Amino acid sequence: MLTIVYSTILLAILGFAFGTFLAYSAKKFEVKEDPRVELVRQVLPGANCGACGYPGCDGFAKAVVAGKATPDMCLPGKAAGVPEKIKEILKQNAAN
Template sequence: MSIIINSVILLAILGFFAGSFLAFAEKKFEVKEDVRVIFAESLLPGINCGACGYPGCSGFAKGFVNGDVKPDGCLPGKRQGVPEKLIKLSKISDDELNKIWEEIGENPDKIKEKF
């Protein structure tokens, strides 16, 4: 009976240390996403057609934020007013965007309501 108890205790200790290591690694190696890319991607139609020359809306959003593509590069988004929204987004400061991001609870679905 003591073998079973010792085994359970050993597994609990190993589980605790493994969990602690994973929690530490998550914080240490966390990848911060650019809020501008999240905002730009949320304003796009999301059909990932590739008509802009990028492999989907996330690629276009990254290209727009980096200045590699013009706001009117999204062909399906032209009818939905995406270029105007992206231009408006590009004029907002990083501090204001971070404030909006916190205000909406870091929920990308609520971004379209702000624009």
């Protein structure tokens, strides 16, 4: 009977210790993302077609914000005015 109590206490202590370690690690190694990436991603059509040469709209949004791609590379979004919207997002956030 005493073995069960000690085992339960040990597992509770280990669970708390590992949980604290994981919470600390998650905060310490948190990846900061540019907020403009999400704004550009919202403007894109979400087709994830790869016509721009990047793996989906997420990859294209990251490349545009990093300056590795031009806003007019999104072929499905050209008719909807996506390049102009992306340029406006980049211009507004560059002023801030």
